[in-house]
Amino acid sequence: MGKTLSEKVWDEHVVRSVAGEPDLLYIDLHLIHEVTSPQAFEGLRLSGRTVRRPDLTLATEDHNVPTIDWDKPIQDPVSRTQVETLRQNAEEFGVRLHPLGDLDQGIVHVVGPQLGLTQPGMTIVCGDSHTSTHGAFGAIAFGIGTSEVEHVLATQTLPQAKPRTMAVTITGSLPEGVTAKDLVLTLIAHTGTGGGQGYIVEYRGQAIEELSMEGRMTVCNMSIEWGAKAGLIAPDQKTFDYIEGRPEAPQGEEWDAAVAYWKTLVTDDDAEYDEEIVLDAGTMTPFVTWGTNPGQGVPLSDAVPNPEDFDDAQDRVAAEKALQYMALEAGTPMRAIKVDTVFVGSCTNGRIEDLRAAAEIIKGRHVDADTRLLVVPGSVRVRLQAEDEGLDVIFKEAGAEWRGAGCSMCLGMNPDTLQPGERSASTSNRNFEGRQGKGGRTHLVSVPVAAATAIRGTLSSPADLDPTTTIGADS
Amino acid sequence: MEAFTSHTGVGVPLRRSNVDTDQIIPAVYLKRVSRTGFEDGLFSAWRNDPDFVLNRPEYAAGTVLVAGPDFGTGSSREHAVWALMDYGFRVVISPRFGDIFRGNSGKAGLLAARVDEKVVQRLWDFLDDNPGGVISVDLESRTLKAGDGVDAIEDSFDIDDYTRWRLLEGLDDIGITLGHADDIAAFEAGRPSYKPQTIRA
Numbered sequence: 186m187g188k189t190l191s192e193k194v195w196d197e198h199v200v201r202s203v204a205g206e207p208d209l210l211y212i213d214l215h216l217i218h219e220v221t222s223p224q225a226f227e228g229l230r231l232s233g234r235t236v237r238r239p240d241l242t243l244a245t246e247d248h249n250v251p252t253i254d255w256d257k258p259i260q261d262p263v264s265r266t267q268v269e270t271l272r273q274n275a276e277e278f279g280v281r282l283h284p285l286g287d288l289d290q291g292i293v294h295v296v297g298p299q300l301g302l303t304q305p306g307m308t309i310v311c312g313d314s315h316t317s318t319h320g321a322f323g324a325i326a327f328g329i330g331t332s333e334v335e336h337v338l339a340t341q342t343l344p345q346a347k348p349r350t351m352a353v354t355i356t357g358s359l360p361e362g363v364t365a366k367d368l369v370l371t372l373i374a375h376t377g378t379g380g381g382q383g384y385i386v387e388y389r390g391q392a393i394e395e396l397s398m399e400g401r402m403t404v405c406n407m408s409i410e411w412g413a414k415a416g417l418i419a420p421d422q423k424t425f426d427y428i429e430g431r432p433e434a435p436q437g438e439e440w441d442a443a444v445a446y447w448k449t450l451v452t453d454d455d456a457e458y459d460e461e462i463v464l465d466a467g468t469m470t471p472f473v474t475w476g477t478n479p480g481q482g483v484p485l486s487d488a489v490p491n492p493e494d495f496d497d498a499q500d501r502v503a504a505e506k507a508l509q510y511m512a513l514e515a516g517t518p519m520r521a522i523k524v525d526t527v528f529v530g531s532c533t534n535g536r537i538e539d540l541r542a543a544a545e546i547i548k549g550r551h552v553d554a555d556t557r558l559l560v561v562p563g564s565v566r567v568r569l570q571a572e573d574e575g576l577d578v579i580f581k582e583a584g585a586e587w588r589g590a591g592c593s594m595c596l597g598m599n600p601d602t603l604q605p606g607e608r609s610a611s612t613s614n615r616n617f618e619g620r621q622g623k624g625g626r627t628h629l630v631s632v633p634v635a636a637a638t639a640i641r642g643t644l645s646s647p648a649d650l651d652p653t654t655t656i657g658a659d660s
Numbered sequence: 661m662e663a664f665t666s667h668t669g670v671g672v673p674l675r676r677s678n679v680d681t682d683q684i685i686p687a688v689y690l691k692r693v694s695r696t697g698f699e700d701g702l703f704s705a706w707r708n709d710p711d712f713v714l715n716r717p718e719y720a721a722g723t724v725l726v727a728g729p730d731f732g733t734g735s736s737r738e739h740a741v742w743a744l745m746d747y748g749f750r751v752v753i754s755p756r757f758g759d760i761f762r763g764n765s766g767k768a769g770l771l772a773a774r775v776d777e778k779v780v781q782r783l784w785d786f787l788d789d790n791p792g793g794v795i796s797v798d799l800e801s802r803t804l805k806a807g808d809g810v811d812a813i814e815d816s817f818d819i820d821d822y823t824r825w826r827l828l829e830g831l832d833d834i835g836i837t838l839g840h841a842d843d844i845a846a847f848e849a850g851r852p853s854y855k856p857q858t859i860r861a
Contacts, residue, residue: 200847201840207822209840211847213855221737223693234834237844240859249691263691270693281858302856314736314760328760330738332767332833340837342844346820378678379730379756412733414759435854443854478678478733499677499728499777506676596687596735615734617682619705 187453189350190419191385194325194450198308200342207344213307213324215337216293217244217280219271220598221312225335226274236278238341243302244275244282247292248598252561252588255285264599278338291564291590294318294532298402299566301431305420305447310337315532315614317408320417321401322424323450325385327415348414349459351384352452355392357467362647364542365400366534366612366631368392369407370472372464374482381413384460387452388418392466398427399538406533407614410479419451471646473519474616474629476507481616483519485634485646491515510618511626512606519644522628526609527558527639528621529632530588531595534612535563537570539632544576546636547583549653553642558585559601561593585639597622610638661769663830664799667750669723671795671806672713673787677728681761684732684740698743718791724751726783726795732761732772741768751797753804753817755780766823767833773797773804773817782813799828 188196201209215238222244229235236242249264259265268285275282283289289296294315297303305323310316312334319326329343337343359368373380388404396404401418408416425444428434435443474482475489481504483490492504492515508515513522529535529543540562552558560580562568568590571577577587594601595613603609603625612635616627628644637645689701706712713719725744731754732740741764744752752770755777765772786806787793796805797817802824806813819827826833837844 201843205821209837209843211844211851214858220690224695224738227693227695232834240857240861243858248687261691267691267693279859302858304856307855312736312738314734328736330736330741330760330764330767332738332764336834336837339834340841340844341848342837344822344833344837346822377730378733382756382759409734409760412730412759433856433858435856439854442852446852446854478680502675503677596682598687598691615680615682617680617734619686620682623686623688623705 187456189452189456189458190323190387190450191325191350191417194306194308195347197306207346209342210308210345212310212337212341212343213241214297214302214309215242216297216309216311216316217242217334218247218293218313219267220248221331222274222334223267223270224331225338226278228335229338234339236280236338239279241341242280243297244271244280245290245293245296246271246285248592248596250285250591251599252591252593252601255589288565291567292532292535292592294406295535295563295567298322299431299564301428301434304428304443305424305450310343314409315406317413317416318402318406318532320405320408320415321398323417323420323447325415325417328409348385349383351381351386351460351462352458353386353388354390354461354463355388355466356390356463357392357465358395359392359466359469362633363469363471364631364633365396365403367469367472368466369404370474370479370482370629371469373407373411373480374472375464376411376462376480378410378478378480379412381408381411384413386413386416388416393418394421397538398423399536402536403533407479410614420447471631471634473634473644475511475513475519476504477510477616477618479614479616479629481507482629485519485644487519489513489515489517489519522644523608523642524556524610524628524638524644525607526603527556527635528561528594528609528611528613529559529635530561530563530593531613532563533614534632535561535567537567539612540567540571540576542632543636544579546633546647547585547640548579550583550640550650552584552639556639556642558639559588559594560585561588562590564590594621596620610635610644661830661832664769664771664827666796666798666800667723667771668794668796669750670719670721670792671724671726671783671787672719672722673784674713674725674727675784678730678733679727680734681732681737681740681758682734685737685743690737690739695742696746698739699746702743702747723748724753724795724797725749726780726787727752727754728780729755729777731757733758736760738764738768741765741770745770753780753783766826769827771797771799771827773819775815775817779813779815786813799824
């Protein structure tokens with residue numbers, strides 16, 4: 186019997202396999218940031234251990250960093266200490282670091298692909314659950330805890346039980362205006378937050394093949410939100426074209442050898458998955474969340490559900506609690522929900538394609554008077570590219586705040602937070618209670634929905650907007 | 661890591677599903693660089709509510725948390741495990757755990773015991789009837805026990821063999837892996853040269 190894509194990549198990385206024990210897996214790339222690494226480096230110091238492969242390790246500053254005044258010292262002393270601790274650790278252990286102010290600083294999951302370090306057939310880990318993003322290139326990539334960060338630093342390996350395999354096949358094509366984000370939010374509402382638990386998932390089918398690399402990253406990014414160990418997509422010509430010429434991509438004969446290997450990274454025709462889900466992209470529409478976990482979502486054209494309509498008792502209680510926290514009434518049309526803040530950014534939707542999509546909708550329009558729009562590029566390179574293309578001017582003229590790179594309001598570890606009771610439409614990945622600030626209420630949305638919502642002040646899609654004179658002006 | 665064989669302590673009913681790690685400890689507490697002292701962040705948003713279970717005196721000595729399905733989903737923060745342990749918990753019982761949380765628990769010495777949803781319901785009912793009631797957990801036999809007489813709850817729980825063994829022995833994972841340093845070196849010698857490096861020689 187043939188192998189699935191993830192089995193091929195897994196088997197290529199097994200250092201040691203013994204019955205009754207997890208496989209010892211070699212790690213090709215270890216990404217690090219300031220929040221989940223300090224205790225790991227301290228552990229190395231206490232046990233007199235070193236970093237085995239600094240040359241397979243890369244650190245960036247992203248979670249804590251301010252998105253304004255990034256050239257000045259960080260004001261919050263606790264955040265500053267954590268960032269300075271990473272700098273000291275990188276120095277002491279010889280790890281390459283892209284600090285605040287560096288051209289390659291940014292969200293770790295934006296920086297890896299951008300540098301060309303993320304390549305097909307690799308194993309990639311990071312002390313961050315959205316490491317699954319890198320699966321878009323046909324890599325096995327997953328988040329780990331701090332004890333495991335220390336383990337990888339010391340050994341460049343991880344003991345891992347082999348997960349089961351699942352195929353998520355998305356047939357057909359996404360309708361116009363429906364994005365990768367809508368696709369993955371639809372999937373999570375279908376499976377629930379635990380549906381992928383214990384599986385490495387391969388996303389496949391026509392709709393996945395038609396996605397850009399950015400779109401594929403958005404889908405893989407949210408694998409963890411339905412509980413999957415990792416999510417990946419078979420590499421194709423789009424993948425190779427994206428990587429070619431990037432700073433850390435192979436060159437010359439090495440490139441040819443790499444591509445020859447990458448082309449073998451497809452699931453064999455006679456391979457079998459342990460589980461399969463099939464969804465039709467053609468029926469998908471803009472999708473938004475109403476509750477406090479990413480599985481609590483509905484089409485934008487729908488209404489806030491009634492908890493009594495849930496069959497499962499746990500789901501019913503969870504829905505009641507969510508509506509109470511979100512201050513929403515069952516039956517309210519989603520489009521009638523007014524938001525205070527719109528956040529465009531994060532490792533889910535903070536890449537150049539996302540900013541272009543937002544700017545295209547916002548161009549020639551103005552942000553609603555009672556709404557704040559925060560646009561945060563995923564990396565410094567994304568910011569500079571956007572500024573080259575004049576996107577920053579479009580955002581600023583529309584009344585948006587144009588910021589520096591970082592995780593920002595996705596989790597509010599820096600000063601970009603929601604106030605208690607404030608409601609956001611956010612292109613990030615989690616609508617958990619208090620995620621974007623204590624008492625804050627989050628609706629997860631796609632980039633086009635975020636942009637249209639910023640203009641109208643209520644959850645909206647671009648189809649709800651009045652035409653502007655700019656639309657069609659360049660054609 | 662301290663070895664774990666068995667534990668008996670006050671059970672705490674957390675009647676919620678989908679308790680993500682942001683609820684266990686919000687991001688604002690993650691800025692510290694220390695490995696201990698996270699108990700103040702545990703369920704911090706919910707602890708403002710005087711009726712929250714941890715604020716009730718009968719559960720003050722709680723060490724065994726009984727939660728609904730999908731406990732510990734979301735963020736990879738091991739701080740969630742540290743906060744539970746710093747607060748005094750040694751065991752979490754749930755029908756389903758987030759993968760990364762379950763892995764982190766095994767590394768840090770917190771027992772994540774997976775049980776049938778019906779068992780959680782029975783334990784919740786038992787604790788409601790007997791606030792401050794005790795739950796016993798035996799890792800050797802993978803069983804748990806609460807109450808006496810005809811209404812006593814006795815059931816098994818799931819945990820993978822390898823994590824169970826490591827917890828019973830209190831083993832340091834890195835030490836075990838470094839015992840296979842020759843295998844790692846042999847693997848590295850065979851890695852293709854086109855694999856990327858962050859630092860070039």
